[in-house]
Amino acid sequence: MMDRAALRLILLGVFLIAASSQPVKKKQNVDIYSFYINSTVTSRYATTVITSRVANTVNESQEIQFEVKIPKNAFISKFRMTIEGKIYDGVVKEKQEAQQQYSRAVSRGESAGLIKSVGRTLEDFKTSVTVAAFSKVTFELTYEELLKRRLGKYELLINAQPMQPVADFKMDVHIQEKPGISFLEVKGDLSSDDLANAIKTTRADKDAWMTFYPTRDQQTKCKSCGENGLNGDLLITYDVERPNHQGEVMVSNGYFVHYFAPSDVPRIPKNVVFIIDRSGSMSGRKIHQTRLALLKILSDLDEDDHFGLITFDSEVKTWKNELLKATKESLETAKSFVKEIRDRGATDINAAVLAGVDMINRHPREGTASILILLTDGDPTSGETNKERIMANVKEAIGLKFPLYCLGFGYDVNFDFLTKMSLENGGVARRIYEDSDADLQLQGFYDEVAVPLLTDIQLKYTGGTNLTKTSFSLYFNGSEIVVSGQITDNSVESFTTEVIAVSKGSNVTYHETVTAKDPSDVPPENEDFMPRLWAYLTVKQILERQVLLKGQEKEDEKKEALKLSLKYQFVTSLTSMVVTKPQEDEVEVADKPKEGGEEPRPPVPGYSQYHFSPSQPGLQGQPGQPSQHRLIGHGMGYGRRDKPGRHMLLSRPASPPADPGIHDFSDMLISSNGLGQMPTILLETAEAVLPTMSIPRVRSNRFLLPSAGQSKPLCFDVPAPQKLPLLQDSASEFSMNGQFMTRRQGFSKIAFHYKTNHHLTISTSSIRYQDGQNQVEFLWDQEPTQHNTEGVSLILRSNEMDVTMGNIRVVILLHKKNGEVFLWPAVRQQPKDVGLMGILGKAEASYEEVQGSQTPTLKIMDQDVKASLEDVTDYTLPSTPVIRCWLVPFQAVMQGDISDFTVTRL
Numbered sequence: 001m002m003d004r005a006a007l008r009l010i011l012l013g014v015f016l017i018a019a020s021s022q023p024v025k026k027k028q029n030v031d032i033y034s035f036y037i038n039s040t041v042t043s044r045y046a047t048t049v050i051t052s053r054v055a056n057t058v059n060e061s062q063e064i065q066f067e068v069k070i071p072k073n074a075f076i077s078k079f080r081m082t083i084e085g086k087i088y089d090g091v092v093k094e095k096q097e098a099q100q101q102y103s104r105a106v107s108r109g110e111s112a113g114l115i116k117s118v119g120r121t122l123e124d125f126k127t128s129v130t131v132a133a134f135s136k137v138t139f140e141l142t143y144e145e146l147l148k149r150r151l152g153k154y155e156l157l158i159n160a161q162p163m164q165p166v167a168d169f170k171m172d173v174h175i176q177e178k179p180g181i182s183f184l185e186v187k188g189d190l191s192s193d194d195l196a197n198a199i200k201t202t203r204a205d206k207d208a209w210m211t212f213y214p215t216r217d218q219q220t221k222c223k224s225c226g227e228n229g230l231n232g233d234l235l236i237t238y239d240v241e242r243p244n245h246q247g248e249v250m251v252s253n254g255y256f257v258h259y260f261a262p263s264d265v266p267r268i269p270k271n272v273v274f275i276i277d278r279s280g281s282m283s284g285r286k287i288h289q290t291r292l293a294l295l296k297i298l299s300d301l302d303e304d305d306h307f308g309l310i311t312f313d314s315e316v317k318t319w320k321n322e323l324l325k326a327t328k329e330s331l332e333t334a335k336s337f338v339k340e341i342r343d344r345g346a347t348d349i350n351a352a353v354l355a356g357v358d359m360i361n362r363h364p365r366e367g368t369a370s371i372l373i374l375l376t377d378g379d380p381t382s383g384e385t386n387k388e389r390i391m392a393n394v395k396e397a398i399g400l401k402f403p404l405y406c407l408g409f410g411y412d413v414n415f416d417f418l419t420k421m422s423l424e425n426g427g428v429a430r431r432i433y434e435d436s437d438a439d440l441q442l443q444g445f446y447d448e449v450a451v452p453l454l455t456d457i458q459l460k461y462t463g464g465t466n467l468t469k470t471s472f473s474l475y476f477n478g479s480e481i482v483v484s485g486q487i488t489d490n491s492v493e494s495f496t497t498e499v500i501a502v503s504k505g506s507n508v509t510y511h512e513t514v515t516a517k518d519p520s521d522v523p524p525e526n527e528d529f530m531p532r533l534w535a536y537l538t539v540k541q542i543l544e545r546q547v548l549l550k551g552q553e554k555e556d557e558k559k560e561a562l563k564l565s566l567k568y569q570f571v572t573s574l575t576s577m578v579v580t581k582p583q584e585d586e587v588e589v590a591d592k593p594k595e596g597g598e599e600p601r602p603p604v605p606g607y608s609q610y611h612f613s614p615s616q617p618g619l620q621g622q623p624g625q626p627s628q629h630r631l632i633g634h635g636m637g638y639g640r641r642d643k644p645g646r647h648m649l650l651s652r653p654a655s656p657p658a659d660p661g662i663h664d665f666s667d668m669l670i671s672s673n674g675l676g677q678m679p680t681i682l683l684e685t686a687e688a689v690l691p692t693m694s695i696p697r698v699r700s701n702r703f704l705l706p707s708a709g710q711s712k713p714l715c716f717d718v719p720a721p722q723k724l725p726l727l728q729d730s731a732s733e734f735s736m737n738g739q740f741m742t743r744r745q746g747f748s749k750i751a752f753h754y755k756t757n758h759h760l761t762i763s764t765s766s767i768r769y770q771d772g773q774n775q776v777e778f779l780w781d782q783e784p785t786q787h788n789t790e791g792v793s794l795i796l797r798s799n800e801m802d803v804t805m806g807n808i809r810v811v812i813l814l815h816k817k818n819g820e821v822f823l824w825p826a827v828r829q830q831p832k833d834v835g836l837m838g839i840l841g842k843a844e845a846s847y848e849e850v851q852g853s854q855t856p857t858l859k860i861m862d863q864d865v866k867a868s869l870e871d872v873t874d875y876t877l878p879s880t881p882v883i884r885c886w887l888v889p890f891q892a893v894m895q896g897d898i899s900d901f902t903v904t905r906l
Helices: 095-107 285-300 328-339 349-361 387-398 415-424 438-449 529-545 551-567 890-894
Strands: 007-012 030-042 045-056 062-071 075-083 086-094 122-131 136-146 153-160 168-176 181-187 199-203 207-212 232-240 248-252 255-260 270-277 306-312 316-318 369-376 404-409 429-432 452-462 471-476 481-487 494-503 506-515 575-581 587-591 681-688 698-705 714-719 723-729 734-740 747-754 758-763 766-771 774-779 785-789 792-797 800-805 808-817 820-831 857-860 863-866 868-873 882-887
Touching: 030 153, 045 062, 045 529, 062 136, 062 153, 075 122, 075 575, 086 095, 086 551, 095 575, 122 136, 136 529, 153 168, 168 232, 181 199, 181 207, 207 232, 248 506, 248 529, 255 452, 255 494, 255 529, 270 285, 270 349, 285 328, 285 438, 306 328, 306 349, 316 349, 349 369, 349 387, 369 438, 369 452, 387 415, 404 415, 404 438, 415 429, 429 438, 438 471, 452 481, 481 529, 529 551, 551 575, 698 882, 714 890, 723 808, 723 820, 734 820, 747 800, 747 820, 758 800, 766 792, 774 792
Parallel strands: 007 587, 030 168, 270 306, 270 369, 369 404, 404 429, 714 882
Antiparallel strands: 007 575, 030 045, 045 136, 062 122, 075 086, 075 136, 086 575, 153 232, 168 207, 181 232, 199 207, 248 255, 255 481, 306 316, 452 471, 452 494, 494 506, 681 698, 698 714, 723 734, 734 747, 747 758, 758 766, 766 774, 785 792, 792 800, 800 808, 808 820, 857 863, 868 882
């Protein structure tokens, strides 16, 4: 099969065709045995990798599909399939070349197999491949995006819809921000009560981690879940500290990025005119929601703002002929006018917008910012209907004195027309989706532009070149201006940033000299993010400007965007990705969707309702386990004993992702439905020198205890060598004991016991599990492996053993550091409202800092305890973050002596 003509999968950058695959016979023996989502955000630039590992568990070949949703603003930058150890990588090429391949395939009568889907914030990516009997396929998709600040926060949206419950599901997010993270919140329909204890967040000064590890059971019982597993998204929102009003400048690898978001300037009073379409097409819910939104917006106007209202159909009607101050009396009169807005007539956009411009021009006010907001749901059908002439009229009237924002209601509107008219006049266009929350969408947009702080912003960079956009008409509170560029001379020690703007009629200037060689800006594993960020922003802005440019200038910029897209392998409107697959000769097509480019499915908040079609193979069946007991090297245990090579799989790609650290932020918390979180965490080893000189130096291991309502946890030391009862639950007959390394950090061996016949022993070299008379052995360096028996689940990943026994789940991590190899236990879940015994069984502590004490003192359980602040490394996480804790004596938190916490045998 491998030698047959290759299938070409083409990801086209613009819409060519949207067609469903031919029906595929549904089969029940496809198992998605692993589904990972890893997202790393470095200085607002997010790189997300989705990896799905799927097994065909029947004795015949069948089609296996891969479908994911990604944010609209993202660029796909990598797609890879691994089939029976062979890798098929996507290569980004110029769109025209892929178009020719596609056209040749269509002429042969072949169908397009990937569907273009557009929702509010997500795009759909789908492909399929035929997989041989008892074989596996690994899909890996990478996409990149620059997070945009709105209303004082950044949002990272991640969708999860594997299409069946997955035994090994992991979502890991790591956020790194140089100035520090001011707040972090996780929302979305996958953060409901059913899944709350599967989410864990951890924060240090400049880093934050979020993990989402739902159990298979949780994946079917949450509100947005079902028999097909998870179906929803998580929204991670955060903001950064802003100690420097000049902004944050980062330098790396010959590139720089400048984030400018000052808050030390007073708000500027605004002149705002709302131009509202009341034509017949706005009838029903549209006009009702518009009235609701306007009433709320009017209530939010500040008293020193001035405003006007214009409604239009084939005629233009003004509430007042001039701007009025937003007094209580004028607002009440305006609200009465809004309540009487009724739909009627045609659509004269030209006359309405020109009336709004005239209203502002006739009432200039020094030290203010003027804004025009147009809301319409259709094409111009009355008065001037030629769109080019309308745009020319509006551009001449405004003369770049203030921005025009265009809100397109629904899908009948000509969104390209609104986009171009907005961009020509310093504004943006936004689609308002026809849904129950349309009024909230309108209010949300207004909130973004409600508080102008600066006007006429110009950014200059001495020593910088190939800059992204540096001129902005308005800066609003809660937003952010981002400029990136290259440093002209890599040998220079510094370059200068200068921002010139107008604040309430007065000029303001921000100066800063930046060290061009700051090794602390970017971690070595992420050093290529800066040029990629610059390329992403450059391509985005060029493509946005294309609607405004003409002639040679347009072609030159298009060539530059194409050059960068090819260099950084971005799938954009100018490029395509071609992937060779071992299948029949046919072509499938996907595209970088264009806003408003197709008739959409009915949207729901966040994204459109896209469903797996009935043509997809079934994803519910569970594979049978092989009869042999020794599973070393047998992947996930699928396959036949008479052909061991057939089920061997390199389940990680042969070459690493673009970001080597992308898989490093896993296993912080795993919780299941109805289970609580295990609060005690094992931290790095510390050394203690005993006072008697005849006693040798003894290492101690440091444990962390989260503290309710406090920013810093407690930590305490346990001297080594010891054999310790780590966790014990007599009710479920579970115990976990550990043995410290001799004169070294960490554990050399950890043993589990469950009921009377389940015994698991983990050392730094091997793992042995005994279930009655049957024994299974794993090696740390073998492929990912899974073993399940009644009440016990064992999942071996790279340097991690994930153990579930009953309702307790623990991950054992194998660390290799400074020539030492050692184990760390990380308890991920435990039963709620059950008091467990052992070093890791302590519930979260509470303490208060004692004020006025000469030395740091904490009050713990009504006792004054001397404490000291320490930096420690948390080895319960693969990324080993350094955090700060209050170090206190063992007895203060454990309420007992160390001799009460030892065992004679594991």
